[in-house]
Amino acid sequence: MSDSTASVSSAASAAAVAPATSGTGIVIAESATARGRRARIALRALQVVLALFYGLASALPKLIAHPSAVEPFEKIGWGSAGMYSIGVLELLGAVALLIPVLSSVAAVSLSALMVGAFITQVVVFDGQYAATPLILIVPLSLIAWARRGHNAELLRLIRRRS
Incomplete structure (x- = not known):
């Protein structure tokens, strides 16, 4: 796996795990493991x-x-x-x-x-x-x-x- 592919993959997995917040600080999505x-x-x-x-x-x-x-x-x-x-x-x-x-x-x-x-x-x-x-x-x-x-x-x- 190339370095650029690895960084894209790790960035995508980090985005899937980290909660996304809107400008108001409200959590839009959270990881399945946190919900579980x-x-x-x-x-x-x-x-x-x-x-x-x-x-x-x-x-x-x-x-x-x-x-x-x-x-x-x-x-x-x-x-x-x-x-x-x-x-x-x-x-x-x-x-x-x-x-x-x-x-x-x-x-x-x-x-x-x-x-x-x-x-x-x-x-x-x-x-x-x-x-x-x-x-x-x-x-x-x-x-x-x-x-x-x-x-x-x-x-x-x-x-x-x-």
Whole structure:
């Protein structure tokens, strides 16, 4: 490769990586790696926020038998056994959201719990808070889709153990 070809090539790659700004200082374009890095960070932050929500705001009241959790489960007819079971499943899902190889499966599992919560809200509680589980399914679906590559890795780990 000649020196002029190398300098044109390196100038083109530098232009592709460096963000271009207009006279106002607004970034017009950015590199795919910078966008990808930001997307990965945002997705990880979303996983942490959802894990905290499921672990602290959802599972904990059920596991400590807080009155706000006991009453709905009594109305459903599941009692304390159902309440503790759902609390444990939510806590396990919260922890699994933070483990990369389990995050996709955890998001799908928590989404399934939210479908059940939606149905329960509509049937037992006349849809009073039916939107909440549906709203939570949206970011869980995003995590499940974005982390779907981990499913093959998880299957390899399971097969290796068998």
